[in-house]
Amino acid sequence: MLELRNVDTGYGTFQALFGASLEVRLGEAVGVIGPNGAGKTTLMRVISGLIRPTAGQVLWEGTDLATVPAHRIVELGIAHVPEHRRLFPRMTVEDNLRMGAFMPAARPKFAQRLEFVYGLFPRMKERRNQLAGTMSGGEQQMCAIGRALMSDPRILLMDEPSAGLAPVIVQQVFELVRRIRESGLTVLIVEQNVQQVLKVVDRAYLLEAGTIRMSGTAAELSASDTIREAYLGV
């Protein structure tokens, strides 16, 4: 469904990814783990077109995304929950969700999608007229995920959904991820919280210094000595 083939990219003269390859199949939940600065966010950004590969290909159902303008990629069914949530802080929750349904194909389904998102996050329905920037971190994360779901995507890219949240909220966020993938959505999730993310994904990749070092099923990675020592602290 989604495939990266030997992707190089970076910012100016700084190269952030070196020949990164990965694959996400329909209905899967895939994780990308790795330390700070490994290029995880860059990996997400290159998929949603915010930056372009300097070499290699990003394939979505076989077609190369290189020539698709960034604002059209969401129309293909790829929704991105950005790092740090990036809500529109001075707009209401409902206006934020409305922005998620901006693309023409999503607008007629707005009411239906809103119902779906409110069903998933009843808290958002209570707070729909509150300014997004005034909510707690966990609520903001719900809103950010909800906003991405408004476009009725086929794959959800999540960039560090647990970053900056209190431990008890982190638990809730991963619970949400589990529910989202149980609803049948394909998920690609980037996380530093290796222990938690390996519990919810089917497969995972280890990204270090812009290079994919290791890949395998969640169980394989959890059992790997490298991962256990460096990331799980056992």
Next chain:
Amino acid sequence: MNAIPKGKAGLWAAAAAALVILPLAWGSPYPMHIMITILIWSFAYTSWSMMGRFGLVSLGHGGFMGVGAYVTALAWNNLGLSPWLGIPLGLLCAALLALVVAWPCFRFRITGHYFALVTLALSGIVLQVIVATRGLTGGSLGYTPDRVPGGSSIIAFQFTDKSTWYLIALAVWAMGLVIWYAVQHSMMRYALEAISEDEDAAAAAGVNVTAEKLKITVISAMMTALSGALYCQYQMFVSPDSVSGIAISLQMVFAVVVGGIYVALGPTIGAVITILLGEGLRIGFGPAAVGWDNLIYGLLLVIFIIFLPQGILGSIMSVWRRNTARAAA
């Protein structure tokens, strides 16, 4: 800028001597008038670029120029104060005005757009004040300093002889360049460059951001006021539109951008181009040219900013430097 090598020193001296002697030997009044006008405006444009090149884009310099011109002339006509005292008074007023407007701006980090708009309002307001005090200043009809009998007087700073004006304008223009170089070779330049890159980092490195910006602003405003006073004394007539207001401020920006903002002679090149263009149109088309000069300036300003933001001289010099660097390698 590198120090001038010994061999080039003679060349510079020859150029300076030629600038002094040739026009005087030629002596024809119209070219002399054009040269004087170019020198006075070059000085005004250099004054603007003193702060403009550090990213402090002021659109209020039309105001400072107007203050210099009107204060000097008003002091002479009403108080009998010689321009030798009136000009310093005008400069002082411009400095005070600059402080009153710039201090809150800099202290509260009003930069970029905000600063440009605040100063834009300033030049608009100086024009309004001149118009509003029409009982004193003659309003939009303009103002003439009282002539001394005979037309020339050192005390009144009035000279009928164009050669005298040429030497005065040349000296003031050269002084402008000296100040430009003095700033270029001072610690102030490093401080201001650091500020224009990143105010927070500069402040963290121990630069007193507000004080440094105020210093250059006051220097720039006083120089501009001097150019206004000179213009008034030379023309023996000023109107609010010719020395104040938004149009004059923008004219300064235009000339500096066209000439080159980061090079010492850039503003001078800008003055040469704009004044020759204006005169050319005036001679070529006569009264039908009214408006066309500004039309072309406006268009050129947009085109330069988009395609040649370093200005004419700046671009030539960077190409030249690249080539010499290649030749040296």
Next chain:
Amino acid sequence: MGFFDIFLVEALVNGLLLGGVLALLALGLNLIFGVIDVAWICYAELVMFGMYAMYYFVIVFGLSYWVAAPMAIALIGVMGVLLHVLVIAPLLGTAPINQLLATGGVLFFLQSLATVAFGIDFRNLGIRLPTLEVAEVFVSYARLLAFGAALTGMLALWLFLTRTYTGTAIRAIAQDREIMALMGVDTRRVYVITSAVGGALAGLASCLLVLQYDVHPFVGLSFGPITFMICVMGGLGNMIGGFIAAFIFAEIISIGGLYLDLEWGYVFAFVFFIAMMFVRPEGLLARRS
């Protein structure tokens, strides 16, 4: 100039009415600034062109005011788009000050173009609307109409910004430019739409100002600076702040003009503005970030 009357109440009422038009002008400028992060210095010159358009439509082509007004609004909207596409868009990646100075070049260009094309004569529509008297206070219908239309225009903009997808995107873009692509928003397109709306607001203002003032190539200079002061005081890009500041300034001008000349009204407004910068430098309704 005779647009202020002798009584304080009248001055207050007139200030209120003037505030409506100034608020409209400030709103257009703030919209552009908030969304595109560019200050159109030539905004008042767009209004000047709109006033000329009204003059030509009504006096030269003999159209009715009500037919001419929408045409002028559309025309200035198109000018806004051209300004964006030809001047701003090529400079979007460069230092913001370049964009500001380029619009300064456009100011020069438009002023001179008007001088060359229309001459320097003062022109007006020759429409003299009657004066309304309420309890011995005289208020001209022209100003009432302008006030009403300005408020209607602002209400329409508010509905557009809050009730439509495009309007929501315009508000969102001012808060987080970079992620708009993730929402499927083509920011370049939103910029063009915003420029059209900003231009149309200038067009609306020109339809209202032409009822009260003569048009000449330099008419923009008489309300341009005041509009910039309003925007800075309200906080650039802050539409509500600009709205409130517009009425404060209008009252200062109006009351200042009552006791002295109109120019002094402007001068008082500037003095007030400088004083306010010491007190509330980030603007009236600053958001502390």
